[in-house]
Amino acid sequence: xxxxxxAVLALSSFLYACPSAExxxxxNPTRDGGTSVDDPNRDGGVTTTTPSFLASEKGxxxxxxNRRIQADFATALDLNDAAVCNELGQYSCADFIHRITLGGVxxxxxxxxxxxxxxxxxxxxxxxxxALFACRERVTTDLADSDNARIWGGLPLANGALAxxxxxxxxxxxxxxxxxxxxRNPTPDEVAHxxxxxxxxxxxxxxxxxxxxxxxxxxxxLTSMESLxx
Amino acid sequence: xxxxxxxxxxxxxxxxSDAWALPVAPGAFCDAYPEAPTCLAGLPACTYCHxxxxxxxxxxxxxxxxxxxxxMSRPLSAEDFLxxxxxxxxxxxxxxxxxxxxxxxxxxxxxxxxxxxxxxxDEIECVGKTGTNNQYDVCNWDARYAFKKVSLDFCxxxxxxxQMQAFEAAADPRAAVHARLTECLDSPFWIGQDGQLxxxxxxxxxxxxxxxxxxxxxxxxxxxYYDDYRLFVYAQTDDHDARSVLTADFFTVARTNANGQTTxxxxxxxxxxxxxxxxxxxxxxxxxxxxxxLVLNVMFTALPRTAAAQAYRSFLGMDIARLQxxxxxxxxxxxxxxxGVQADACKVCHSTLDxxxxxxxxxxxxxxxxxxxxxxxxxxxxxxxxxxITAMPEQGYVLGQPVSDLTEWAQVAANSEAFAxxxxxxxxxxLLGHEPLASEQEEFxxxxxxxxxxxxxxxxxxxxxxxxxxxxxxx
Numbered sequence: 001x002x003x004x005x006x007a008v009l010a011l012s013s014f015l016y017a018c019p020s021a022e023x024x025x026x027x028n029p030t031r032d033g034g035t036s037v038d039d040p041n042r043d044g045g046v047t048t049t050t051p052s053f054l055a056s057e058k059g060x061x062x063x064x065x066n067r068r069i070q071a072d073f074a075t076a077l078d079l080n081d082a083a084v085c086n087e088l089g090q091y092s093c094a095d096f097i098h099r100i101t102l103g104g105v106x107x108x109x110x111x112x113x114x115x116x117x118x119x120x121x122x123x124x125x126x127x128x129x130x131a132l133f134a135c136r137e138r139v140t141t142d143l144a145d146s147d148n149a150r151i152w153g154g155l156p157l158a159n160g161a162l163a164x165x166x167x168x169x170x171x172x173x174x175x176x177x178x179x180x181x182x183x184r185n186p187t188p189d190e191v192a193h194x195x196x197x198x199x200x201x202x203x204x205x206x207x208x209x210x211x212x213x214x215x216x217x218x219x220x221x222l223t224s225m226e227s228l229x230x
Numbered sequence: 231x232x233x234x235x236x237x238x239x240x241x242x243x244x245x246x247s248d249a250w251a252l253p254v255a256p257g258a259f260c261d262a263y264p265e266a267p268t269c270l271a272g273l274p275a276c277t278y279c280h281x282x283x284x285x286x287x288x289x290x291x292x293x294x295x296x297x298x299x300x301x302m303s304r305p306l307s308a309e310d311f312l313x314x315x316x317x318x319x320x321x322x323x324x325x326x327x328x329x330x331x332x333x334x335x336x337x338x339x340x341x342x343x344x345x346x347x348x349x350x351x352d353e354i355e356c357v358g359k360t361g362t363n364n365q366y367d368v369c370n371w372d373a374r375y376a377f378k379k380v381s382l383d384f385c386x387x388x389x390x391x392x393q394m395q396a397f398e399a400a401a402d403p404r405a406a407v408h409a410r411l412t413e414c415l416d417s418p419f420w421i422g423q424d425g426q427l428x429x430x431x432x433x434x435x436x437x438x439x440x441x442x443x444x445x446x447x448x449x450x451x452x453x454x455y456y457d458d459y460r461l462f463v464y465a466q467t468d469d470h471d472a473r474s475v476l477t478a479d480f481f482t483v484a485r486t487n488a489n490g491q492t493t494x495x496x497x498x499x500x501x502x503x504x505x506x507x508x509x510x511x512x513x514x515x516x517x518x519x520x521x522x523x524l525v526l527n528v529m530f531t532a533l534p535r536t537a538a539a540q541a542y543r544s545f546l547g548m549d550i551a552r553l554q555x556x557x558x559x560x561x562x563x564x565x566x567x568x569x570g571v572q573a574d575a576c577k578v579c580h581s582t583l584d585x586x587x588x589x590x591x592x593x594x595x596x597x598x599x600x601x602x603x604x605x606x607x608x609x610x611x612x613x614x615x616x617x618x619i620t621a622m623p624e625q626g627y628v629l630g631q632p633v634s635d636l637t638e639w640a641q642v643a644a645n646s647e648a649f650a651x652x653x654x655x656x657x658x659x660x661l662l663g664h665e666p667l668a669s670e671q672e673e674f675x676x677x678x679x680x681x682x683x684x685x686x687x688x689x690x691x692x693x694x695x696x697x698x699x700x701x702x703x704x705x
Contacts, residue, residue, distance in 0.1 A: 054361035056368040056705045062663045064382065067419070071387035105429055108439040108446075113432035179391040183378070184365070230382050 061229040063119055065103030068230075070094035073130060073222060076181035077138040078150045085133040093133070098126035128223055135218035139211060151176045152214045160208040165198045174217065181221050255315065256556070262316050267341030267671045272648055275554050279345060290327040290334065290345030297321050340668040351668045363705075371703035373403030380411050380697055383661050384426075386419030408694055415690055421467055422492045423459075423484070430656055431462040434475075434517065434544035436526060444505045453522040453601065454505025457481050461517055464495035465689075472653055472687045473644035476545055477637075479514040481507060506601070509593070513603035515640035517544075519593060521601035528595025532612035532619055533567045538587040546629070546643060547652030550583050555648070557630035559585045568616035588626035589636040647682070654678040654692060662701060670701040 064072065070093075074081045085093035094102060101122050103115045142149035143157075152173050156163040162170065174194045178186040186194075197220070198213040206212050221227060256273035260266070268274045279291030287295060297318035299310060306314075323335035330347035332340075343349035356369030366372045377397050381389045389397065389410075400406040420426050435458045443451030464482040465474040483502040484492045498504050509519045517523055518541050527537035542548045548555025556579065563571045563584035571580040594602045597611045604610070609620055625634050629646055633639045643649055654677045658666060666674035677695055685691040696702055 054359055054363045054368055056363075056366075057356060058368075058704065060663070068382055068386055068388075071419075075387055075390055105432065107429075107432040108437050108442075111436075111438070113436065114429075183388065183391055183394045230379060230388075 061225075063103055063123075063229055065115060066094040066099055067104070069102065069127065069130065069228065072181075072227070073134045076177075076222065077134050077218070078180075079134060079137055083134075083137060085130040087129075093126065093130050098122075098129070101126050102130075124223075127228060128219070131219045131222040132215070135215045135222065138218065139214040143211060143214070151180065151218070155210060155214075157210055160210055161202060162198055162210045162213070165195050165202075170195065170198075173214070177218060177221055181218075182224075182226055255311070258312050258315050259319070262319050263338050266338050267675065268338075270647075270651075270675060272548070272555065272651070275552065277346075278343060281345070288328075288343075288345030290322075290343070293322055293325065293327045293334075294318055341666075341671045342668045349668075366705040368705045371698070371700055372705055373407055373703075374398070375705045376407045376697060376703040377403070377410055379702070380407055380414060384411060384414030384420050385417045386426075404698075407697065411694060411697055415467070415693070416493065418491045421463055421494070425463075425492075426660065427463045427466050428459050430466075430660060431459050434462065434540075435459060435522065436540075437522075438526070441525070452596075453520070453525045455520075455522040457505045457507065458517050458520050458522050460484055460495060460504075461520070464497075465516075467690065468494060469688060469690075470495075472681070472689050473649070474516060476516040476518065476541075476640040476644040476649070478516040479511045481505075508599070508602045510603055513593075513635075513637065515636045518590075518636065518640060519603075524593050524595045524601050526595075528590065528593055530596055532591070532608060532615040533569075533584065533587050533622065534590040534593065534595065535583055535587045537590045537593075539583060541643070542586065545652065546646070546648045547655055548648065550579050550586075553579065555629070556582045557627070558582055559627050559630070564618070564622075566616055566618050566622040567612075568619075582627075585627040586639075588623055589628075589633060589639045591622055591624055593636070647678070650678040650682045650687075653689070654681060654696075657689070657693065657696060658701075661696065666701070670699075673699040673701050 070081055070084050073079070073084045077084075082092065087093060087097045091097045094104070099106065100110075100112065100116065101120050103119065103123075105112050105115055107113045138150065139152055142152035143155075146153045146155075154169040155173060156167045156169055164170075171191050174186055174191050178184060178190070194213075194217050197217060198209065201213050201216070202209045256275070259274055259278075260269035263269060266274075268278070277288070279287055279294060281288040281291075298314045299306060302310065323338075324333055326333050327344050328337075328347040328349075330350045332342070332350050334344040336351060337344040337349070340351040342351055359369070366375045374397070377394075378388060381387065381393075397403065397406050397410075414420060418425060422428075435455050437455045438448070439446065440448035441450045441452045442448045442455060444454035444456060446456075447454075460482045461478055462475055463484075464470055465472050465478070471477075481498045481504045482495045483498045483504065485494050485496055487493050496502075505521065507521055509521075509524075513519065518537070523537065523540075527540050528534040529536075539550050542550055542555055546555060550556065558578075558581035562582075563577055563580040565571050565580075565584075571577060571584065592603055592605050592607045594600055594604050594607055594611075598604055598607060608615075608622060612619055625632065626639065627633065628639045628642050629648060631642050633642055654674065655665070658674060658677075662670075677692055677699070680695060681687060681689075681692045685695070
């Protein structure tokens with residue numbers, strides 16, 4: 001199901017790595033971070049552009065590591081810290097199973113007194129598992145009780161699909177996601193990316209396209225550079 | 231000194247081809263460049279002139295070696311070497327040994343490594359840049375950036391959207407950042423068990439659960455290192471003196487709220503429960519004389535070199551095994567325990583390490599009455615450790631200064647520039663993820679000198695200064 005979807009997600013992640021780029025006069029309004037969103041059949045073809053924003057000379061960002069990631073996912077999705085991710089439903093991803101690979105330490109038994117100096121090859125996998133687990137929790141809860149939803153409330157649903165991907169409620173949900181996870185509003189291009197993501201998922205003929213879209217939109221934002229580094 | 235280079239710096243020791251023959255070199259370098267950042271609170275180390283393991287030299291070391299009495303056969307005597315070094319350094323000042331575009335003198339004075347082309351003076355330069363950034367002011371201290379960073383660094387989580395909205399509306403954003411810091415400095419993430427301050431203490435305490443006693447004890451309970459953690463965190467928090475890690479004659483307890491979360495640390499009184507601690511009050515020297523530290527680092531040794539070396543590493547930021555912090559004492563090492571440390575390859579370090587270890591000699595590790603001060607320890611338990619073992623004095627040296635016992639050792643160390651710089655370096659690394667860059671050196675030096683002065687060794691005050699630096703607050 002996710003072949004095309006993942007391609008779009010990859011583009012989305014690239015996009016989110018440069019979230020500060022606001023369109024400036026003369027910019028192509030359909031481009032942001034070098035990815036095109038105006039062709040629904042397109043799922044590749046990254047092009048590079050010079051950022052239109054003033055970039056930091058220091059370029060010093062740090063990985064949030066296990067506990068901050070867990071806390072931020074919990075805050076963004078209004079979950080208890082302990083509910084963000086548990087392997088087999090009982091082993092904490094951040095505090096136990098993926099603790100070291102996510103930059104944690106274990107001094108008392110393993111003698112690992114400091115975090116590993118670099119993220120490991122499995123760190124992205126662990127982060128994605130945490131994000132997917134947490135996003136699924138939030139989306140499931142929100143879609144089951146739309147009136148009390150934190151993010152995904154009020155969507156125009158019909159038989160598991162979005163009745164109108166251009167509806168204001170869709171943009172409002174994406175806005176809530178950005179505000180809670182990235183502490184800012186999405187740019188128009190970013191909203192367009194999320195709508196395009198839905199179209200790609202729907203084109204795959206999935207029965208619960210709206211749910212899949214909500215989970216993967218959440219996943220894309222939570223696993224962005226902007227979300228994981230500071 | 232540029233503290234970041236301390237680990238790297240003692241290497242000037244090895245300027246001559248005989249790698250262990252010239253421990254006087256760092257001092258001579260600093261006599262020539264007393265204003266160099268690497269000399270401000272200590273001495274330079276190996277990587278200043280060497281690449282990897284000495285005697286292999288980096289490009290600066292090779293250039294320098296070529297200038298020092300090139301016609302004389304090697305190895306040079308210490309006298310010849312010292313006599314020629316200042317002139318050789320001066321002759322190299324205008325050259326660029328590592329080819330990074332900066333002269334050796336520029337690098338020496340800015341605190342970068344003249345033999346490493348990746349280490350160079352690096353000013354953040356926004357002049358002439360165009361464009362805007364809708365998130366941050368990337369050329370100046372940015373309150374919004376600092377607010378988020380403080381929240382993550384000290385509270386362990388980003389602010390909520392609502393908190394950011396409130397911050398955006400604040401009349402004085404910088405004050406709001408400091409208010410957030412004050413709040414987070416009491417957070418479980420910062421002061422709680424396994425919080426950030428506990429993690430900072432891991433390397434100093436080196437816990438081993440299998441031999442822990444008390445809560446969460448192991449199968450062979452020997453000592454309770456929770457006392458060590460609590461004393462460390464106490465010294466870093468509230469209005470407590472950071473030097474307590476070396477000078478405290480007390481232990482501390484964590485106070486908790488109704489949810490079981492740690493709120494602050496107090497000096498333990500009669501009704502408080504601590505681990506077993508048997509060193510008499512007048513012989514205590516903070517974390518150096520806890521039962522755990524003595525069990526782990528003194529163990530069964532007559533001359534507790536490991537204990538002294540670990541104290542240098544933990545509290546002075548100097549790893550003697552890496553030729554850092556060497557202050558050779560005349561006529562040392564005596565080799566009271568017959569370990570052969572007078573060999574040339576050994577005495578470079580042991581002329582500093584052994585005199586630093588003598589003041590530990592009466593503290594029992596795993597011999598005698600474990601974890602006590604025993605003035606007859608050597609005579610009673612180590613008589614067979616060497617012909618002169620009973621002549622070993624309790625008097626010793628730390629940082630080149632004579633001390634009569636370990637409590638004086640602790641006072642000298644705690645009041646040193648090295649201690650202040652090492653204390654600030656811990657937080658610099660924790661919060662910025664790297665050692666001070668050349669462009670950050672001035673701010674770093676201001677932090678540790680102010681810690682000794684205006685901030686009166688209060689870490690939380692220092693942290694309020696740290697978040698105001700450009701190094702921390704410029705995105």
